Amino acid sequence: MPSTGLFFLPIAPNQPSPSALLVSHISRSFPAETLPTFHLDHRLFVDTSSLLPNSDTSLRRYTSILTLCHSPGTTYVGTTPPKEKPPAAASDPPATSPTSTLITIPSAHADPFTQLIGTKLQSHWAHRQSLVVDNGTALALQHEEWIVRIGDVRTPTGRSGQQTASNLRGMIVEVSFNDTTSVRPGRKDSADQQDTQHSGVGKDDETLIRGFLDSLFDGTGVQMASSRALFRNTRSTNPEDKDRSGVADWDLASLYMDMLRTPR
Amino acid sequence: MHEFALYGQVSRDDHHRTLQQLAGYTRMQPQETVEIHLVFKPRTPAGLDHLPSAGGSQGVMQQDVQKLKTMLNAGLFYLQLVGEVVPDKPKGTENDEDVAMSNGDGDHAESDRSADEKSAVRWSLDFKDTPEPGKQPVSTRLVSRISMTDGDFVRFLDNFGYEYVSRYIVVGSKFYDHDTTLFVHKVLRLSQISADEAVRDTSFLPNITELPELDGSGGYTIQASIDVVDGNNPELKERATRQLLALKEALKQAVDLTPGDRLSLDTRVPVTSTRTQ
Numbered sequence: 001m002p003s004t005g006l007f008f009l010p011i012a013p014n015q016p017s018p019s020a021l022l023v024s025h026i027s028r029s030f031p032a033e034t035l036p037t038f039h040l041d042h043r044l045f046v047d048t049s050s051l052l053p054n055s056d057t058s059l060r061r062y063t064s065i066l067t068l069c070h071s072p073g074t075t076y077v078g079t080t081p082p083k084e085k086p087p088a089a090a091s092d093p094p095a096t097s098p099t100s101t102l103i104t105i106p107s108a109h110a111d112p113f114t115q116l117i118g119t120k121l122q123s124h125w126a127h128r129q130s131l132v133v134d135n136g137t138a139l140a141l142q143h144e145e146w147i148v149r150i151g152d153v154r155t156p157t158g159r160s161g162q163q164t165a166s167n168l169r170g171m172i173v174e175v176s177f178n179d180t181t182s183v184r185p186g187r188k189d190s191a192d193q194q195d196t197q198h199s200g201v202g203k204d205d206e207t208l209i210r211g212f213l214d215s216l217f218d219g220t221g222v223q224m225a226s227s228r229a230l231f232r233n234t235r236s237t238n239p240e241d242k243d244r245s246g247v248a249d250w251d252l253a254s255l256y257m258d259m260l261r262t263p264r
Numbered sequence: 265m266h267e268f269a270l271y272g273q274v275s276r277d278d279h280h281r282t283l284q285q286l287a288g289y290t291r292m293q294p295q296e297t298v299e300i301h302l303v304f305k306p307r308t309p310a311g312l313d314h315l316p317s318a319g320g321s322q323g324v325m326q327q328d329v330q331k332l333k334t335m336l337n338a339g340l341f342y343l344q345l346v347g348e349v350v351p352d353k354p355k356g357t358e359n360d361e362d363v364a365m366s367n368g369d370g371d372h373a374e375s376d377r378s379a380d381e382k383s384a385v386r387w388s389l390d391f392k393d394t395p396e397p398g399k400q401p402v403s404t405r406l407v408s409r410i411s412m413t414d415g416d417f418v419r420f421l422d423n424f425g426y427e428y429v430s431r432y433i434v435v436g437s438k439f440y441d442h443d444t445t446l447f448v449h450k451v452l453r454l455s456q457i458s459a460d461e462a463v464r465d466t467s468f469l470p471n472i473t474e475l476p477e478l479d480g481s482g483g484y485t486i487q488a489s490i491d492v493v494d495g496n497n498p499e500l501k502e503r504a505t506r507q508l509l510a511l512k513e514a515l516k517q518a519v520d521l522t523p524g525d526r527l528s529l530d531t532r533v534p535v536t537s538t539r540t541q
Contacts, residue, residue, distance in 0.1 A: 047309070047311075047425070048309060048311060048332060048335050048336055049309045049310045049311025049312075049314070049336065050311075051311075051328075051332055052311050052314055052315070052316070052329065052332055053316065053328075053329060054314055054316060055310075055311065055314060061423070063424065074413070077420070079420060079423040079424045080423065081423050082423065100423075101415070101416060101419045101420045101422075101423050102415050102420070103412050103413075103414065103415030103416070103417055103420045104412070104413045104414040104415055105410055105411055105412055105413060106411050106413060109410045109411055112265070112408055112410060113408075113410045115408075116391055116408045116410070120338075120339075120341055120391060120393065120406070120408075121341075122335045122338045123306075123309050123312075123335060123336050123337065123338045123339065123340055124306065124309055124424070124425040125425075126332075126335060248413075248414050248415075250415075
């Protein structure tokens with residue numbers, strides 16, 4: 001089962017993104033194979049009631065509509081369960097915070113659903129933020145044992161399509177470690193996989209991913225120390241695994257939703 | 265997407281003849297349709313109870329609150345999860361359909377097809393607005409149908425703010441004529457079970473003919489409808505209306521098609537005072 005680490009590096013207004021530098025550095029320094037472009041579209045809604053000035057924002061609920069290039073044609077819709085009390089201690093790592101309930105819809109229905117929520121369901125949900133990665137890079141290293149995706153996270157530019165520095169929010173880096181040596185049987189691909197008790201990543205894998213990322217970025221001067229990081233076991237993202245591509249990867253989608261819910 | 269529609273009634277005795285007339289008019293055999301409908305009711309947004317009272321102006325803040333107030337009061341609508349039962353196999357489709365035609369008394373012939381073991385169900389989330397007000401030649405309303413491919417739909421909707429209320433099943437025959445869908449159908453009652461089971465339960469499909477009818481007389485409803493993606497485009501709206509009125513004229517000997525009663529097609533949750541606690 002691959003382990004995936006997701007890193008978000010916020011970029012201050014009017015600062016350039018280091019993504020181009022990183023991609024060229026990695027391509028030059030390592031035998032990397034380019035995979036199809038990396039893109040995503042994330043639309044975030046919060047429950048309308050929680051926006052009232054006197055409401056308890058720690059109880060806020062979220063709905064995300066996420067389209068990921070990893071599973072073409074599929075769009076994930078996730079909604080967080082209502083919280084009964086303020087989140088316990090900060091000792092809970094974000095990755096294991098209340099997991100969203102996910103469903104999938106055809107990507108063609110993402111826009112109508114967004115519209116429906118914005119008009120007829122507005123007493124429940126209010127649009128909060130949209131984020132996109134348009135033209136990211138995906139690289140496979142060491143015979144696809146590692147897959148690295150790097151992209152600039154922006155707020156959508158509207159019709160004009162102009163990419164200005166002002167809508168840049170940060171850089172997202174996904175590192176997937178495809179552990180081909182240890183085969184763990186009994187993996188289920190049904191919706192039951194949402195029962196996420198097995199989704200946590202061991203400390204070893206986390207260290208491994210961080211170490212790998214540091215070695216990749218070594219010499220570029222880019223510090224990922226200030227980035228937020230989330231880890232999770234995900235389904236195989238190996239493109240050679242033909243019969244799996246296009247099938248929902250609930251854990252990966254949850255990971256992205258957890259990450260993209262917060263940067264503002 | 266907008267739905268333009270006319271409605272009519274077909275009595276049990278006229279059902280077979282109507283199907284034949286529609287088959288002749290559309291030059292196609294009826295497509296047997298079975299839809300499982302699960303009804304979901306929105307919870308009242310918690311914020312409605314906590315709206316700051318008017319007055320006490322706070323400048324900019326007040327403007328935001330006003331906007332939120334409008335949003336929270338925008339109305340609550342029932343949603344449905346509609347499961348279209350996919351016919352098992354296209355084996356000998358022609359034959360099956362002929363049987364369905366010749367077997368057209370009040371009881372239906374679906375049992376022929378769904379007698380097989382497990383049927384696949386294609387689920388989608390259905391939103392239908394209340395038809396637009398005013399005296400219109402045809403009923404018009406905003407509709408939205410979002411396919412749901414995978415996941416735990418009931419739990420999702422629960423977190424989304426909608427709780428399962430009840431279920432029923434719609435059976436009937438569909439005909440297509442250009443852009444128009446003609447759906448002759450009736451509602452059958454299903455035993456009420458918990459939300460989780462309702463999505464999975466298809467045990468009643470093999471015995472559909474034994475389910476109790478909502479309308480004891482065995483009558484059918486006929487709906488002639490056209491879906492228009494851009495329903496605000498006056499040209500398309502005009503064309504859909506014209507097409508439906510032409511159909512109404514063509515079928516007037518067989519069935520009387522009229523706009524629906526707006527209030528009986530209302531999908532809103534009645535407003536009740538939430539300040540009870």
